[in-house]
Amino acid sequence: MKVLAQANSWMLAMETPMATGIMEDMMVLVLQLGLIVIAAKLGGYLFQRVLRLPEVLGELAAGMLIGPYALGHLIMLPQHGALFAAPTATMPVSTELYGIATVASIVLLFRSGLETDLSTFMQYAGVGTLVGLGGLIFSFGLGAGCAVWFGVADSWMDPGALFLGAISTATSVGISARILTEKRKIASPEGVTILAGAVLDDVLGIIILAIVVGMTRVARVGGEMSWMAIGWVAVKAMGFWLICTALGLLLARRIGSALKQFRSTEIMVTLAFGLALLVAGLFEMAGLAMIIGAYIMGLTLSRTDLAHELQTQLNGIYRILVPVFFCVMGMLVDFEAMHSLLGFGLVYSLLAVAAKVLGCGIPAWCSRFNWRGALRVGFGMLPRGEVALIVAGIGLSTGAIGPQIFGASVLMTLITTIIAPPALIESFKGPKGVRREIPHTQHEAETIELDFPSPDISDFLCDRFLRSLRREEFFVHRLPTEKLTYQARKEDAAFTITVDGPKLIVNTTAEQRYVARMMLLEEVLSLSDLLEASRQLKSLNDMGNELVDGLF
Amino acid sequence: MKVLAQANSWMLAMETPMATGIMEDMMVLVLQLGLIVIAAKLGGYLFQRVLRLPEVLGELAAGMLIGPYALGHLIMLPQHGALFAAPTATMPVSTELYGIATVASIVLLFRSGLETDLSTFMQYAGVGTLVGLGGLIFSFGLGAGCAVWFGVADSWMDPGALFLGAISTATSVGISARILTEKRKIASPEGVTILAGAVLDDVLGIIILAIVVGMTRVARVGGEMSWMAIGWVAVKAMGFWLICTALGLLLARRIGSALKQFRSTEIMVTLAFGLALLVAGLFEMAGLAMIIGAYIMGLTLSRTDLAHELQTQLNGIYRILVPVFFCVMGMLVDFEAMHSLLGFGLVYSLLAVAAKVLGCGIPAWCSRFNWRGALRVGFGMLPRGEVALIVAGIGLSTGAIGPQIFGASVLMTLITTIIAPPALIESFKGPKGVRREIPHTQHEAETIELDFPSPDISDFLCDRFLRSLRREEFFVHRLPTEKLTYQARKEDAAFTITVDGPKLIVNTTAEQRYVARMMLLEEVLSLSDLLEASRQLKSLNDMGNELVDGLF
Known part of the structure; x- marks a missing residue:
């Protein structure tokens, strides 16, 4: 017993x-x-x-x-x-889980920075700036105004109003870009304007966040709120942003070559990611938000030849962590609290839609688009995403906004993101959206086209050309297009290699054409050696026969 | 003013x-x-x-x-x-950071499981079992005995003694495998015995952990400790392990095909990783350790054709997280506490070395190795690594061992890992380590060898063959060898493709040889078409001349 x-x-x-x-x-x-x-x-x-x-x-x-x-x-x-305890404190999930979501938000913004295409923006800086600024002003104004109108915030200076304004500013251009790419409209005047607008929009949205965070802090320590106070905080935040960005862009080349010293992509990527985390933490310590630091670090490295490699190598961690971030943001939505402010949430969402359609559409219409093109630009700038959610999360965790307003922000993200794709697809049906075609910017470019009798040969030669580029320490990446297109970069040199059936097309700048031609020549000569050798091949048919014999 | x-x-x-x-x-x-x-x-x-x-x-x-x-x-x-506050509580780092290290340990053991090569083990199961078991018994005995001898633990049943025994059991074969691969000794009788021994060692080490965790729990609730108690806990832990592993291997194919339904490696990998996390958490809930669940989930998927793909795709997260894990483990080392038990730590480390050299060497010597070969096997089994550190971390966080013993465990990991590489390299100099060659196991294998006049052609054909395998939904991976060797798997079919200069060699089983021959035949025929086409090529020299003209 x-x-x-x-x-x-x-x-x-x-x-x-x-x-x-x-x-x-x-x-x-x-x-x-x-x-x-x-x-x-x-x-x-x-x-x-x-x-x-x-x-x-x-x-x-x-x-x-x-x-x-x-x-x-x-x-x-x-x-x-x-499994998920009933929320009691300010944060409905554990700090361990929120920690992982925070790291995910840094990965997200670091990659946003890396993907920023400053050169496209520079080419379309004029319209892009107008469209981005217009959307920003309308969004911030309508968002904060809506809060005051509904009595959610006492005044425009109230942290709640400031956050509602800031949350609605940043466009998440990824969704629009994917649709435009699928519909082959990404290179249209509307597409490029949307992309350029979104770059400015990202940058300005992040500056707005810095200002809002600064002002919220002033409000917390009991500082007086006035237009002068706002101006002063804005100047400081913008100044800090500008200095850090300038520093980043100036040091870009040096950071890039320091990382390349290690001669191992694994080490480069890990160190770059570690730097992004450190800079993010330092920004938070300096009174700005972490994501601002992560974005600037990404922007810095986007100007180096490592940018594509870093993007590719970060994919592994990005694919697992970023869905975790969005999922955790969804977990913070308190349905009961949202329900009590559902009317406000809907109005806020509709105003966020109107803000971008008008704020981006009007400047577009004023420059060179007709009403159809202006509408397309407006619809393209509609979706809000990660930045809106991160800003709302910061508001919630610092107590600047309550769970009701957080819920309204998530609702706004959902609605704008649901509306944008069908609106965009529908609006792109029909005639052109520009009033007059502007002459294509003249590039000092060189196209080398080699025409082979069979796609197999062009494929083969392309493969060998890419290999010899890699040997010369170029970073080679396949572009996500339907045709086989590769981009090779090394410092200032950049080649685009396309295989189009039996044709091999290499695009490069005028300065680089010698390099490209010499390297291609080498490969063509070795192909001709190869053909010579293949004539010595007794008979491929014999080999085929041997293989068939082995079957029995 | x-x-x-x-x-x-x-x-x-x-x-x-x-x-x-x-x-x-x-x-x-x-x-x-x-x-x-x-x-x-x-x-x-x-x-x-x-x-x-x-x-x-x-x-x-x-x-x-x-x-x-x-x-x-x-x-x-x-x-x-x-930045790192002076440790006061039981855990010297924050729970947020420890949470990230915990997730990293799951990634680590999930991949260990995925990499487990059950088929190599099965081929060398005899010697492997003896070597693994010998090392395990000696390590556990000497580790726990050392604790009792030094008065660190009261008796063999003391959780401290049990943990010290468990910590010293698991070999981290990665380091030995890398050295043997570099020295081209991985396929030698010693190399294969080490690999097979390490598989059993991993599995038994994890069962030991389950037993130790179970007994520590018995001790905590004040249960009486006796050999019967140990036996009972061991039977339960081993039973649970066996049932879960059997279930995993039985369901492997089904889980694999369920994951493949999504037709996207990204989704497959993420879901598999999510499953590993869930199973790890469930194991902890059932009273075993998380890493056991992660390892079993990996082992399960190692039997599917997804294994290589999962390994590759997890690289991104592995490379960033796993160094974080080891670094955090290093952070837990309390130098002052370690200093007070330095003598113990050194003896414990030396015993851990002796335990593997004798425990693995003697069975090896008894089977078919001479003293030289036995020593090589012993040295190969020396290094302890991630499992030892995870087990020590579990002991520390549950309070079963104190910071002194944790420090001694880290010292042991350091010493065994430092000693192993030079010892292994030195011991492999000199004549053979087996007393008699055993006849090579007769495989029903087929080797197809195609000899081309130039390495360019074999390379080209290999490339096309791999492409057509991928089109047929094979998972193709380059093996980390010096020669260009690829492995292609799809369900039961497995091909090894090697390019050796102008030769293309395809290894496969007798059942699969028809498929291999047919697919190769198709490629050889298309190559002959290609050569036909190239004869129509007016002249590659013309093309070369055109390229040269473009230079001026």
Whole structure:
């Protein structure tokens, strides 16, 4: 009997979880993270492939579904309680989970910075600036004004109003860019204007965030709020931003070559990512937001030849972490709180739509677009995404906005992102959107075209050309286009290599044409050697026969 | 004057960090993580490239250097205090940081499981089992005995003794495998025995961990400790392990094809990783350790054709997170505590060396190796690594071992890992290590060899063959060998494709030879078409001349 009783006590011991203290926290974190990773990916898949809606909406929706305000609260772990405990404090998820989401937001903005195409922006800086600024002013004004009008905030200087303004400013151009690429409109005047506008919009949105964070801090320490105060904070924030960006761009080449010293992409990528984290932390310490630091670090490296390589290599961590970020943002949505301000949320969302359509459309119409083109530009600038959610998250975690306003912000993100794709597709049907064609900017470019009798040969030669470029330490990347197009970069030299059926086309600048021609010549000569050798091949048919013999 | 005073108050406001509460935690986390990512990578680089020591030691050393017990305590953040606060509670780092390290340990063991080569093990199961078991028994016995002898633990049943035994069991074969690969000894009888032994060693080490965790729990709830108790816990832990592994291997194919339904490697990888996290959390909940679940999930998927693809795709997150794990483990080393038990730590380390040399060497010597070969096998099984550190971390965080014993464990990891590479290289000089050659296992294999007149042609044909394999949904991977060798897998079919100068060699099983021959035949025929086409090429020299003309 004693043995049995003992055995029984061990059984009980087996059922008592070993996890105590930190191990229990870790267990919960790992279970939450596992569920989030799976739910976010499936949500994204469902929305993108089945509902034909942007992936990010599915990730957000998955978070709303499994979060502490919904199902997560009902999933019970034995001897622990709910998987996502009912929220009590200001932050409805654990700091461990929020920490991972924060790291994800840095990855996101670092890559945004890396992807920023400053040269396209420079080419279309005129219209781009007008469109970006217009959208920004309208969005901020209508967003903050809406808060005051509904009595959500006491005045324009209220942190709540400032945050609502800031949240609605930043366009998430990724969704529009993907649609325009699919519809082959990305290089149209509207497409390029949208891209250029979005660059300015990103930058200005981040400056606005810096200003809003600064002003919220002034309000917290009891400082007096006046237009002068705003101006002063704005000047300081913008000054800091400009100095850091200028510093980054000046040091870009030096940072790039320091990283390249290691001669290992793995080390380069890891160090660059570590730098992005450090700069993000330092920005937060300096009183700006982390994502501003991460974005500037990305922008800095976007000017080096490492940019594409860093983007590719960060894919692994990006693909897993970024859906986690959107999912965790969805988890912060408190349905009850949102319900109490649903009317406000809807009006705020509609104003956010109107703000971009008018704010971006009017400057576009004033420059060189007709009403159709202006509408397209406006629709392209509609979607809000990661930056809006990060800013709202910062507002929530610093207490500047409550869960109701956070809910309204998420609703605005959802609505603008749902409306944009069909509006964009519909508006692009029909005639041209410009009143007059502007002459194409004259590039000092050189195109080398080699025409082979068979696509196999052009393919083969392309392959060998890319290999010899890699040997010369070029960074070679396939572009996400339908045709086989590669881009090779090394410092200032840049080649675009396209295989179009039997044709091999190499585009480069006038200065680089000698390099390109010499390298191509080498490959053509070695191909001719190869053909010579193949004539010595006794007979490929014999080889074929041998292979057939082996079958029996 | 009033304006100046006001401006001054804003200046002050700018200097007060905005971060409060959760935002301050996030700022510290991001700064810590940035520093860790950079320090770990630089430490690893320094050790590997400059000191010619394993990378992991550099990552550990970086953690010791920047951790809360060393420099980290001295780096001061304005208005916050030390970057790594002086440790007070049981865990010297924040739960947010420990959470990221925990996720990293899951990534590590998931990939260990994925990399497990059960088929090599099965071929050498006999010697492998003896070598693995011998090393395990000696390590556990000497480790736990050493604790009792030094009075660190009261008895063999003491959780401290059990953990010290468990920590010294698991070999980290990665380091030996890398050296053997470099020295082209991986396929030698010693090399294969080491690999097979390490598979069993991993599995048994993880079962030992389950038993130790179970017994520690019994001890905590005040259960009586006896050999019967140990036996009972062991039976339960082993039973649970076996059932889960069997279930995993049985469901492997089904899980694999469920994942493949999504037809996107990105989704497959993310879902597989999410599953690994979930299973890890469930194992912890069931009273086993998280890493056991992660390892079993990896082992399960290692049997599917997705294994290589998952390994490759997880590289991005692995490369960034795993150094963070080792660095954080280094941070947990309390030098003062370690100093007080330095003598113990050194004896423990030496016993850990002796345990593997004798425990693995004697069974090897008894089977078919001479003393030289036995020594090689023993040296190959020496290094301890991630599993030892994870087990020690679990002991520390559950309070089963104190900081002194944790320090001794890290010292043991360092010493065994430093000794192994030179010992292994030195011992492999000289004659053969087997007493008699055993006849090579007869495989029903087929080798197809095609000999071309030029390496360019074999290269070209290999490239086309790989492409057509990919089109047929094979997963194709380059093996990390010096020669160009690829492995292509799809369900049961497996081809190894090697380009050796002008020769193209395809290895496959007898059942698959028809498929291989047919596919090769198709490529050879299309090559002959291509050559036909190239004869129509007016003249490659003309093309070359055109290219030269363009230069002027």
